[in-house]
Amino acid sequence: MSVTSRLPRLPTRREDWRLMGRTARLVLTGPLYAAVAVVAALAGLTLFVLTQNLEPALFALTGDLPLSARLTILQGLYPFLGSIYSLPTAVVLVVLAALIGVDVAMVTYHLREHGLSVQESGSGALGLILGTLGAGCAACGTALLAGLLSLFGATGLVTLLPLEGLEISLLALVVVILSIYWLADGMRGGEINGCPVDV
Numbered sequence: 001m002s003v004t005s006r007l008p009r010l011p012t013r014r015e016d017w018r019l020m021g022r023t024a025r026l027v028l029t030g031p032l033y034a035a036v037a038v039v040a041a042l043a044g045l046t047l048f049v050l051t052q053n054l055e056p057a058l059f060a061l062t063g064d065l066p067l068s069a070r071l072t073i074l075q076g077l078y079p080f081l082g083s084i085y086s087l088p089t090a091v092v093l094v095v096l097a098a099l100i101g102v103d104v105a106m107v108t109y110h111l112r113e114h115g116l117s118v119q120e121s122g123s124g125a126l127g128l129i130l131g132t133l134g135a136g137c138a139a140c141g142t143a144l145l146a147g148l149l150s151l152f153g154a155t156g157l158v159t160l161l162p163l164e165g166l167e168i169s170l171l172a173l174v175v176v177i178l179s180i181y182w183l184a185d186g187m188r189g190g191e192i193n194g195c196p197v198d199v
Helices: 014-028 031-052 054-062 067-076 087-114 123-135 138-150 155-160 166-190
Strands: none
Touching: 014 031, 014 087, 014 166, 031 054, 031 087, 054 067, 087 166
């Protein structure tokens, strides 16, 4: 067995991207799975927003303010509703939240339709966890990266990131896309394979 045959496949061909789109569309046509995707996307976006803006969120939730002021502050923390995020960051966060919603819906479908446990199907779980941790908060992702780099004495490298932490969100976007691809590939033709990466 060659080394290349043991490596996980990556979505490099047009057919791979079509497979992901077709599988996601088929899963999301079910009302239950569409609802799961919307709830997961909103929960993911809320998690991202709250972790990046913890102080204003805590002030809005616990401060002595009228309800309308609290809601205005919380609404302003979301991409495209407030002015906190730059356009590229807002786009990446919204796309990432949407893809996390699709990923959660596909994992739910995969587990329910095939009677699998989370242990048997690690495809979405690993990608979902890594994507959420890395992208949810550029500051948290950068802090995690700094912690890892400090093991190698390279903490100062994080401050040199040209996109101010957006790189972490872009990396998480790749991880979630790979999770979706491996799920779609594992569900192809009735096979129940899942993630090719051994955890």
